[in-house]
Amino acid sequence: MSAIVVMCEARGDDYRPATYELLAQARRLAAGGGGEAAGNEVVAVTLGDEAGLKSRLNGQANRVVTLTGDGLAPYSADAWVDVLAAFLGAGTSGNPAAGAPVAAARLVLFGESARTRELLPRLAARMGAWAVTNAVDLTTDTGNIAVRRPVLGGKAYAVHAVGEGPVLAAFRPHSFGADAVGGLATVTEEIVAAPAAPPRVTVLATEIGAAMRVDLTEANVVVSGGRGMKGPDNFHLLEELADALEGAVGYSRAVVDAGQAEHADQVGKSGKTVSPTLYVAAGISGAIHHIMGMDTAKVVVAINTDPSAPVFGYADYGVVGDALQVLPALTEEIRRG
Amino acid sequence: MRIVVLAKEVPDLEAQVRVVNGGAALEVEKRRGLNFFDEIAVEQAVQLKQAQGASVLAVSAGAGTGVEALRRALAMGAETVLLVDDPALDGADPLTVARALAAAARREGFDLVLAGKQATDDEAGLVGPMVAELLGVPCVTGVTALEMEGDVLRVSREVEGGRETLRVSLPAVLTVEKGLAEPRVPAVMGVMKAMKAQISRVTLEELGAVTFPPLVLVGYSGAPARPPVTMLEGEPATVAADLARLLREKAKVL
Numbered sequence: 001m002s003a004i005v006v007m008c009e010a011r012g013d014d015y016r017p018a019t020y021e022l023l024a025q026a027r028r029l030a031a032g033g034g035g036e037a038a039g040n041e042v043v044a045v046t047l048g049d050e051a052g053l054k055s056r057l058n059g060q061a062n063r064v065v066t067l068t069g070d071g072l073a074p075y076s077a078d079a080w081v082d083v084l085a086a087f088l089g090a091g092t093s094g095n096p097a098a099g100a101p102v103a104a105a106r107l108v109l110f111g112e113s114a115r116t117r118e119l120l121p122r123l124a125a126r127m128g129a130w131a132v133t134n135a136v137d138l139t140t141d142t143g144n145i146a147v148r149r150p151v152l153g154g155k156a157y158a159v160h161a162v163g164e165g166p167v168l169a170a171f172r173p174h175s176f177g178a179d180a181v182g183g184l185a186t187v188t189e190e191i192v193a194a195p196a197a198p199p200r201v202t203v204l205a206t207e208i209g210a211a212m213r214v215d216l217t218e219a220n221v222v223v224s225g226g227r228g229m230k231g232p233d234n235f236h237l238l239e240e241l242a243d244a245l246e247g248a249v250g251y252s253r254a255v256v257d258a259g260q261a262e263h264a265d266q267v268g269k270s271g272k273t274v275s276p277t278l279y280v281a282a283g284i285s286g287a288i289h290h291i292m293g294m295d296t297a298k299v300v301v302a303i304n305t306d307p308s309a310p311v312f313g314y315a316d317y318g319v320v321g322d323a324l325q326v327l328p329a330l331t332e333e334i335r336r337g
Numbered sequence: 338m339r340i341v342v343l344a345k346e347v348p349d350l351e352a353q354v355r356v357v358n359g360g361a362a363l364e365v366e367k368r369r370g371l372n373f374f375d376e377i378a379v380e381q382a383v384q385l386k387q388a389q390g391a392s393v394l395a396v397s398a399g400a401g402t403g404v405e406a407l408r409r410a411l412a413m414g415a416e417t418v419l420l421v422d423d424p425a426l427d428g429a430d431p432l433t434v435a436r437a438l439a440a441a442a443r444r445e446g447f448d449l450v451l452a453g454k455q456a457t458d459d460e461a462g463l464v465g466p467m468v469a470e471l472l473g474v475p476c477v478t479g480v481t482a483l484e485m486e487g488d489v490l491r492v493s494r495e496v497e498g499g500r501e502t503l504r505v506s507l508p509a510v511l512t513v514e515k516g517l518a519e520p521r522v523p524a525v526m527g528v529m530k531a532m533k534a535q536i537s538r539v540t541l542e543e544l545g546a547v548t549f550p551p552l553v554l555v556g557y558s559g560a561p562a563r564p565p566v567t568m569l570e571g572e573p574a575t576v577a578a579d580l581a582r583l584l585r586e587k588a589k590v591l
Contacts, residue, residue: 114496118478121463125435125470130552133461145556152458156363159555200475201505208499215497263516265493269350269457270373270515278590288350299588301500317583318568319576329577
């Protein structure tokens with residue numbers, strides 16, 4: 001028997017939604033009959049400070065492994081790579097006193113995040129493991145575990161077999177529903193790792209962006225504005241709709257390049273890739289550059305005065321009209337419930 | 338100071354893509370250039386060269402590709418370029434590419450390695466940090482600001498919900514994000530010179546780089562088609578009411 005390992009990532013006092021989505025998918029595959037994932041052990045791994053949240057993982061995995069020790073809190077890529085490579089690469093806990101060895105990690109699932117983009121490639125290089133990022137699906141359609149990811153900006157999709165692994169794979173937020181039944185009998189294994197080497201990168205300062213109440217990449221709803229918003233004076237219309245939908249606000253490249261919005265909030269090829277349940281494009285024409293950043297959204301609403309705007313070719317619902325008038329009317333409808 | 342820039346050649350964003358051979362391969366229109374984010378890395382390297390007298394080497398890896406990317410780097414101000422050109426790099430695993438580039442950096446010598454945070458074709462973001470790991474040096478990903486004092490770098494990056502400022506000593510690998518530097522448009526003279534430049538080539542074997550087998554490809558498919566768009570027209574209030582109802586009852590996303 002091998003294991004499907006989920007790398008948990010927390011923010012604040014809970015794990016991120018992606019962690020629960022990945023655990024749900026791992027349970028689905030492990031419970032599924034016939035495929036080669038059936039019967040795999042689902043292992044949740046949580047490190048450093050975040051290990052203190054471990055009780056939230058009860059029922060979510062067969063085994064919860066906490067890795068704590070000097071140098072792991074606060075997060076440091078150098079220390080985490082050392083400890084994770086030793087843990088995942090060894091195939092066992094590496095600590096006989098801690099109990100039964102963890103099954104060999106065939107597949108390690110990560111949620112896409114800045115941290116994952118830093119850890120995953122380095123772990124793969126250290127372990128000699130396969131690495132896949134930006135993935136959107138994990139299936140056993142053909143009986144074999146396979147990972148699906150967009151290539152060439154979403155113009156095509158590639159499916160890769162996981163094989164014997166180990167494969168480290170990162171998935172976009174909302175790739176899976178978090179609704180699979182939990183209720184597993186969870187065994188917790190607490191490992192105190194050997195002290196890691198001192199980090200070579202020192203954090204001097206952290207500024208929390210005041211405006212970013214909901215993270216753009218993991219928001220369920222994203223409301224984006226383009227040139228058709230006619231400048232920052234009207235951006236409150238985007239924020240009000242986003243607030244009503246408990247979503248985040250994004251901007252097109254044109255708006256960011258004009259200096260009207262932060263690059264951190266840009267959706268598109270040179271900005272963020274988002275994959276929300278609902279994406280609202282307000283006053284955005286739909287240049288290929290933008291489409292590449294949002295084309296995996298489940299439902300897309302486009303609002304544009306130009307009925308021939310390319311964005312309508314990528315939308316489920318299109319409104320020909322002025323976003324400055326349609327947005328507040330829509331916000332009012334949503335608030336009314 | 339010696340700066341090595343990792344420069345990937347990628348298909349143009351507008352290039353046509355077709356799934357062929359029953360999903361076994363992709364046919365990609367041959368419009369190619371230097372990866373958008375690597376262009377920012379080249380720009381940053383050239384600025385450091387001008388400010389601090391650094392030398393700049395651009396390295397690319399490909400199977401018969403990469404020349405376009407390196408000519409662009411030369412035109413922008415890189416002094417030397419090196420192409421790891423090897424048939425084994427066709428469809429290679431990112432770890433093979435990283436091994437090739439790390440071996441080239443080690444052979445040529447480096448204090449700082451700069452690369453784009455990801456390439457615009459596969460958006461994987463793997464090779465830069467892999468190179469750092471293989472070289473045994475620290476890595477900061479997604480850098481949006483950089484200051485250098487001697488061999489100490491002070492860098493900023495965006496993280497979920499905010500910004501971090503970090504300190505790291507050379508040698509190091511940085512992957513760069515949009516906003517770090519605005520790539521220059523090369524002067525005509527630079528372009529002419531780059532067109533004539535001899536591109537030095539080296540193979541994986543010459544570098545002592547060992548390949549890592551790629552994951553088995555099950556197949557390619559086209560992008561899933563969205564159902565035809567439902568267009569709504571009318572007064573804003575009416576349209577908004579219709580839209581809210583459709584999102585609630587039909588799409589069930591509210």
